[in-house]
Amino acid sequence: MTAVGIDALAFFTPNTYVDLTDLAQARGDDPAKYTIGIGQDQMAVAPASQDLISMAANAAAQLPAGSLDDRLGLVIVGSESGVDESKAAAITVVRLLGLSPWLRAYDIKEACYGATAGLLAARDYVAAHPDRTALVIASDIARYGLAASGEVTQGAGAVAMLVSAAPRLLIVHDDAVAYTADLPDFFRPTGLTVPVVDGHYSTQAYLDFVTRITARHQEQYGDVLTDYTALLFHLPFTKMGKKALAALTADDRLEDRRQAASVLARRVGNIYTGSLYLSLLSLLCHDKSMRPGDRLGLFSYGSGAVGEFFSGTLAADFSDRIDAAGVTAMLAARHRLTVPEYEAMFNAQLPLGDAAATVPLGGDSARFTVGGRRDHARWYRDNTQHEGD
Template identity: 50%
Template sequence: MKIGIDQMAFATTDKYIDLRELARVRGDEPDKYTIGIGQDQQAVVPPTQDIVTLGAAAADKLLTPDIRERISTVIVATESGIDNSKASAIYVKHLLGLSDFVRTVELKEACYSATAGLQFARGLVALNPQELVLVIAADIARYGLATPGEVTQGAGAVAMLVSQNPHILALEPTTVSLTKDIMDFWRPLYATEARVDGKYSTNVYIDFFKQTLARYQQLTGRRLADFAAVLFHLPFTKMGKKALEAVLQERQDEVAQRLRAALTASQVYSRRVGNLYTGSLYLGLMSYLQNGSAQAGDRLALFSYGSGAEGEFYTGILQPGFATHLSAVPTDLAQRHQVTIAEYEQDFQQQLGMNPADVSFDVTKDPAKFVLAGQKDHQRIYQCR
């Protein structure tokens, strides 16, 4: 029985900044951001948006009356949780109007947990082939204003339906996971911004990719030539290039050229949105499928990484007609509007964060269907309009 990703959709905010403008305001050369980091634009998060509203917006694009009835489980993978106890998936389930007879859970392991959610969903469908599992990767990457990590911020959500006989990607059985206790990136309970050792984290990422790839090759006998593309978690697009070049090195043959071209296609959307943490790998998958030379029957390799650290290398086979089961990401990006750096900084500082006070936000300026209206008696207030 084939099991895998049946449909995918993406959502982000309606605002963005141009990183060339940010570079000028911060006193940096624009090339440092656009070439050195590999980012052009970055999603800006108004206070009326969070992982719940973004996750609901992405998932809503997938829902038909039949799908609503068939969803048995909602998994939200995030490292931007809004409660230490209650799963964000419960809020998403409520906003989407799903049945009360639905299982909901939230997963956490830095940027990796969406892959865990995908594998868990695969197991649920294997147990009951009639089940349809909704996996949502939703995050807001925050490092602070005028910090070294500011240029790698971003926000958005990717929603995936996992089923038997999937229309997009049938997952293959062999996967390789690698876990080590490493302090390359973390976010203490008392902090709204992450702590990161950037250079160390990059080295760990590359090492995990090389180790999981090598182990996969040992188990399967497959080579790089067997992959139409290798897709990466992209906290910033240059990271994927660093990892790929670590194994290609000086190769200039047809295989190396194909994998480099596929990587470039997978970076298109991330360059314009920024870091999605748990969703970055899967936005990269959507970007490759809509901008690359993907064909049904191709074997795709995916490398998932979450600091702390966890990595996984796995593969899937593209299915016929996959292109018609992806939401129109270019349309979403075209509907955004650019804001000034001052406006971005104001939105950044108005986030609800860890504020215990009652707050009321003006939602009239946010065109989104799902919004965060504020907080009362320590409870977040969401609206579906």
């Protein structure tokens, strides 16, 4: 059987961030509460000129040249940051990227799990149609409110994954084990701009899911944790990954790899559906001991709740299918906001509703940006063309 998996991976985050030492001091907290207790150093802040659609298009546009050719038959966006209750963000992404219309495009929403559902659906699609490819994008803006208990676990970004037969980055195995339970740990009723969260309950639910699902995976497939070179986790904050690994094993080797897989999340924050795949990118960027044939375990969790564990094997050309230097340069080029600037940016979002509005470009240097809203719908700029559409 032909192997199927991730052929290439790309990442985008807005060009503004707040340093969490600055934020801790402004909130009257010890910085160690954020940098050690939560495990975060910086937090990406999305201006009004970025939303899930513009970020998704910006991430996909950074995939290797020629990735999105006529073989593409499926586009899936996983997100819980939707800006329309009916129309899929994936449809607008298809247009912004200039893709062929002869494909299927839709969104998946289930908290932070949506992109994993998309990846595994894309894997099944390509397995059935090995001459086709699929594009899966995780794109989210995590917002909890100024001075809210979850403020330090906000963030913004998107991860784009090209799925193909004979993948050159990660072979995704057909061994996923999923578990679903109706839990009230996190939800955002329609009309609210920030979620309702029971943080302690959600953390305990996450840990219960990771131990329960991993044990079930071992029962079904006969694996043990020593089979894995690294274990990757959904990271709403990086300390969560440390807790998850500790609930499974005290293996120092896996802990070292967990730290490498947390480097980017420490600088970007929580990107909901993309957090697990940002962890994958971080591992490959920051642990140069990874080798083709290494087996990875991936745990995905979405509040509400759905969890899933599956495995993958690094392909021969994996290091060529990410742009580690580009990620480093993007993060280095960001503008550090003062806390008052961050607070003003947080509040200066496009309001709910369908009233006409224009969003200034400001200092946003991304290719795709939100232009505003007209005729009830958002419109977007492609800044390589100097016009909105």
